[in-house]
Amino acid sequence: MIELLFFLILALFTLGTVVPLAGAKGDRRSIRVFSLACTGAASALLAAFALLVIIPGTTFALPLWQPFPGISLDLYVDRLGAFFLLLIGTVAACTAVYSSGYTEHMEGGNRRNILCGGTALFVLAMTLVVASHNTFSFLFFWELMAAVSFILVMYEYRDPGTTKAGIYYFVMTQLSTLFVMLGVIALFVLTGSFAMAPLAITPASAPLATAAFLALFFGFAIKAGIIPFHKWLFFAHPASPSPVSALMSGVMLKVAVYGLLRFILDVFSPDLWWGVLILVFGIASAVLGVIYAFKDHDIKGLLAYSSIENVGIIFTGIGLFVIFSCEGLTLLATISLLAALFHSLNHALFKSLLFLTAGSVVHATGTRDIEKMGGLAKNMPYTSVLFFTGAIAIAALPPLNGFASELLLYIAFFHSVTVVDPLLKVLLFICLALFALTSALSAACFVKAFSSVFLAQPRSDAATGAHEVSRSMLAGPAVLAAACVLLGVFACQIFIAAGYVIPFPDLLLVSILLLFMAGLTYLVLYFTASREARISETWGCGTKSQSAITEYTGHGFSEPIVTIFASVYRTKKSSTKTYSDKYNCLFGGGTAEIRLVAFFEEYIYRPIGTAAMKGATIVARMQNGCLDTYLLYVFIAVIGVIVFLGVMA
Amino acid sequence: MTDPAFFDGVIKILFVCVLITAAYIITTKNLISLVRVYSLQSLVLVAIATALFWREGAAVLAGIAVVTLVTKVIVIPYFIAAVQEKIRIKRDIEFHYLSPTSSLFISIALMLVIYIALSNVLAGTPAKGSLFFFGAVIGLSLVLMGMMVTFSRKKAITKVLGYLSMENGVLLFGLFATELPFIIEFLIVIDLIILVILTTILTIGIDSTLEEYHNRLHRFYLWEEQEEAP
Numbered sequence: 001m002i003e004l005l006f007f008l009i010l011a012l013f014t015l016g017t018v019v020p021l022a023g024a025k026g027d028r029r030s031i032r033v034f035s036l037a038c039t040g041a042a043s044a045l046l047a048a049f050a051l052l053v054i055i056p057g058t059t060f061a062l063p064l065w066q067p068f069p070g071i072s073l074d075l076y077v078d079r080l081g082a083f084f085l086l087l088i089g090t091v092a093a094c095t096a097v098y099s100s101g102y103t104e105h106m107e108g109g110n111r112r113n114i115l116c117g118g119t120a121l122f123v124l125a126m127t128l129v130v131a132s133h134n135t136f137s138f139l140f141f142w143e144l145m146a147a148v149s150f151i152l153v154m155y156e157y158r159d160p161g162t163t164k165a166g167i168y169y170f171v172m173t174q175l176s177t178l179f180v181m182l183g184v185i186a187l188f189v190l191t192g193s194f195a196m197a198p199l200a201i202t203p204a205s206a207p208l209a210t211a212a213f214l215a216l217f218f219g220f221a222i223k224a225g226i227i228p229f230h231k232w233l234f235f236a237h238p239a240s241p242s243p244v245s246a247l248m249s250g251v252m253l254k255v256a257v258y259g260l261l262r263f264i265l266d267v268f269s270p271d272l273w274w275g276v277l278i279l280v281f282g283i284a285s286a287v288l289g290v291i292y293a294f295k296d297h298d299i300k301g302l303l304a305y306s307s308i309e310n311v312g313i314i315f316t317g318i319g320l321f322v323i324f325s326c327e328g329l330t331l332l333a334t335i336s337l338l339a340a341l342f343h344s345l346n347h348a349l350f351k352s353l354l355f356l357t358a359g360s361v362v363h364a365t366g367t368r369d370i371e372k373m374g375g376l377a378k379n380m381p382y383t384s385v386l387f388f389t390g391a392i393a394i395a396a397l398p399p400l401n402g403f404a405s406e407l408l409l410y411i412a413f414f415h416s417v418t419v420v421d422p423l424l425k426v427l428l429f430i431c432l433a434l435f436a437l438t439s440a441l442s443a444a445c446f447v448k449a450f451s452s453v454f455l456a457q458p459r460s461d462a463a464t465g466a467h468e469v470s471r472s473m474l475a476g477p478a479v480l481a482a483a484c485v486l487l488g489v490f491a492c493q494i495f496i497a498a499g500y501v502i503p504f505p506d507l508l509l510v511s512i513l514l515l516f517m518a519g520l521t522y523l524v525l526y527f528t529a530s531r532e533a534r535i536s537e538t539w540g541c542g543t544k545s546q547s548a549i550t551e552y553t554g555h556g557f558s559e560p561i562v563t564i565f566a567s568v569y570r571t572k573k574s575s576t577k578t579y580s581d582k583y584n585c586l587f588g589g590g591t592a593e594i595r596l597v598a599f600f601e602e603y604i605y606r607p608i609g610t611a612a613m614k615g616a617t618i619v620a621r622m623q624n625g626c627l628d629t630y631l632l633y634v635f636i637a638v639i640g641v642i643v644f645l646g647v648m649a
Numbered sequence: 650m651t652d653p654a655f656f657d658g659v660i661k662i663l664f665v666c667v668l669i670t671a672a673y674i675i676t677t678k679n680l681i682s683l684v685r686v687y688s689l690q691s692l693v694l695v696a697i698a699t700a701l702f703w704r705e706g707a708a709v710l711a712g713i714a715v716v717t718l719v720t721k722v723i724v725i726p727y728f729i730a731a732v733q734e735k736i737r738i739k740r741d742i743e744f745h746y747l748s749p750t751s752s753l754f755i756s757i758a759l760m761l762v763i764y765i766a767l768s769n770v771l772a773g774t775p776a777k778g779s780l781f782f783f784g785a786v787i788g789l790s791l792v793l794m795g796m797m798v799t800f801s802r803k804k805a806i807t808k809v810l811g812y813l814s815m816e817n818g819v820l821l822f823g824l825f826a827t828e829l830p831f832i833i834e835f836l837i838v839i840d841l842i843i844l845v846i847l848t849t850i851l852t853i854g855i856d857s858t859l860e861e862y863h864n865r866l867h868r869f870y871l872w873e874e875q876e877e878a879p
Contacts, residue, residue, distance in 0.1 A: 627800075628745045628746070628799075628800045628801070628803070629800075631796065631799050631800035632746060632800045634796070635793065635796050635797065635800060638793065638796070639759070639762070639793070642762065642763060642766050642789075643762060643766060645766060645769075645770055646762070646765055646766025646767070646769045646770065647766075647769070649766075649769040649770040649772065
């Protein structure tokens with residue numbers, strides 16, 4: 001029965017891939033709708049399938065194909081896999097509903113068919129990565145996922161910005177695959193098989209096992225966008241179509257998280273320092289991600305940096321899990337792992353919600369610059385409510401789901417006083433402080449994002465003429481928003497139902513209290529306040545009339561924090577002034593500039609690039625087209641062979 | 650007369666002659682004497698093959714001696730001399746990477762390296778220390794010295810001579826270290842003749858005057874002297 005369901009899911013995804021690609025010559029809407037319907041139905045069924053595995057706690061195995069002895073593509077789903085399948089299914093289903101409206105408004109003619117087919121294949125590839133039973137099929141589907149996502153990123157391939165983003169993404173994603181492959185090969189050398197089985201570590205094999213872990217960690221960290229491997233997110237997400245950004249940020253990053261968790265839980269028996277490594281990378285990504293998100297004024301770039309922050313939070317949870325496991329604190333380890341998993345799900349939901357609604361906004365205004373938006377709450381009321389829900393969730397305000405998962409992590413951090421090692425205790429408290437900073441900055445960041453996009457008056461003609469999007473583009477995000485609310489309010493009940501007894505407050509009670517307080521406030525104000533309507537302008541420092549130009553902009557809002565973190569941003573301010581009188585009293589004109597130095601680009605990416613270019617130049621110089629030089633190489637090679645033979649004999 | 654020790658002595662003297670000619674080929678700047686020395690080197694090889702034939706009595710050795718005599722001592726030098734007369738270049742004074750003196754030092758070092766390497770390779774066999782071992786070492790050294798000529802000289806004609814000298818090294822190595830079948834030796838010789846004929850055609854042309862061919866070669870940057878001109 002359950003096998004049949006899974007085969008149905010695979011068949012629907014395949015149908016959703018093949019049909020639009022086969023009909024790619026004609027630009028027919030029906031084909032795209034059919035493909036997206038297949039993807040949506042398959043994703044919804046996938047979520048149902050995942051629940052069927054999670055709730056009874058069963059496992060599901062399906063040998064698929066064995067081309068050679070020892071090498072096989074096998075599927076296996078346990079509770080951990082099913083949890084991530086649930087995440088993929090939910091987000092992909094909502095994205096498919098949204099895409100059915102979004103693709104019809106896009107440029108590109110029959111390339112949209114490829115987009116729909118590629119989306120189906122992308123979701124299928126991610127499903128199969130999570131469902132892989134051995135490292136070989138994991139690597140196989142991982143590479144499929146990387147290749148398809150590259151094609152999706154390159155949708156607007158004529159745009160030079162997209163080409164740059166595509167190349168950046170391609171290099172980074174192949175680097176990730178390379179590291180994962182090295183890890184898989186190291187594991188194969190250690191065990192002699194591709195099975196994901198617990199590794200028996202002897203003192204002799206310990207260095208190789210550590211190397212395998214490090215390779216896998218870096219592979220997954222690149223894919224998850226952990227700082228300093230994060231740069232591709234910032235390029236790839238803004239360049240790709242919004243549903244693709246939603247899938248990549250919401251789901252694909254989680255597949256990397258899944259990979260790390262799967263190998264840590266099932267294969268390795270981690271050391272303490274592995275946990276510290278993951279924790280440090282995680283917390284650094286969280287803090288730096290949100291600081292960079294705060295200063296960004298491209299709405300999708302801002303969301304991309306915020307993804308880095310949230311993945312950092314998830315990695316922090318995983319790091320805590322490893323540390324507490326090594327210290328023997330089982331309950332705290334469970335709470336941390338639960339926090340990481342729950343935040344993965346929550347981030348998938350609210351980040352895809354935000355990317356989809358941001359896509360609606362970009363579609364309505366034709367720009368990604370939040371300084372050119374403003375006042376959209378009036379023209380796009382439903383979209384603004386949906387975005388607002390996502391913003392509350394990501395800013396971790398109670399009682400939404402972002403709050404629930406971050407609260408779990410705080411609980412784990414607060415209980416770390418029970419750790420014995422004093423150095424570790426200091427590290428954990430420093431991380432706690434940084435984590436608190438992250439939460440606060442994240443709230444500030446989304447205050448800025450929401451208010452400059454939706455509130456006040458429109459700051460450009462495009463924003464003035466914006467209109468509400470079609471129903472399907474509201475329906476998909478609406479489901480995600482509802483899920484965000486429900487997962488937050490019923491978090492405690494969900495944990496109990498899943499069988500985890502942990503010290504966690506009942507958010508249902510909190511939300512009832514909040515609702516009650518809100519209602520009470522409204523009633524009190526309703527009966528006590530004056531009903532007289534008073535129409536006047538805000539006091540504007542003596543200016544005669546107020547237009548959108550006097551509004552508090554996103555740049556203005558972020559300026560104080562940019563100044564505080566100037567050492568992180570490496571801001572360079574410069575200004576020139578000219579005066580109209582000889583006493584320098586009347587300001588005539590001038591220029592002002594704030595430059596942000598891209599730290600990681602300047603100090604990590606560019607030196608690597610320069611070194612590679614230098615190496616390439618040296619190699620190119622060897623190839624100089626002169627016959628004598630090639631003869632010299634042959635001569636040296638012959639002498640090398642003679643010497644080698646002489647030494648070896 | 651057929652005392653092996655006598656022949657060993659003769660062959661050793663001939664080895665020294667081979668080395669002297671090779672050293673001359675590496676260092677000389679005079680193209681005419683280069684060809685003469687090459688034919689002298691080939692003649693020494695003929696003498697070695699004859700001496701071996703006297704000692705061993707194998708007919709193959711006599712065949713090799715005859716073929717080498719006809720081709721490398723008479724035919725090939727004749728062609729090259731013809732080319733040289735036409736192109737009127739008498740000296741090759743341009744060197745790449747290595748000057749003549751350093752080439753000489755490097756060839757000495759090479760011989761030592763090859764000697765050590767080969768004695769390691771042949772450590773377990775009775776061949777070590779024998780005449781055949783020396784023949785192999787000198788043959789291999791001659792190959793590498795010829796190769797040095799091919800990459801350290803700029804003139805095409807000198808490169809050809811370097812290549813021919815390499816082939817002499819292969820022949821020497823084949824005479825002593827391995828039983829090179831006669832047919833292969835014969836085929837290599839035919840290759841050489843064709844190489845030289847091709848060089849001749851390229852250098853002076855079969856259907857044109859020298860001036861015309863100069864221009865043609867200049868167009869393809871094959872004429873070294875004019876390549877230097879801007």
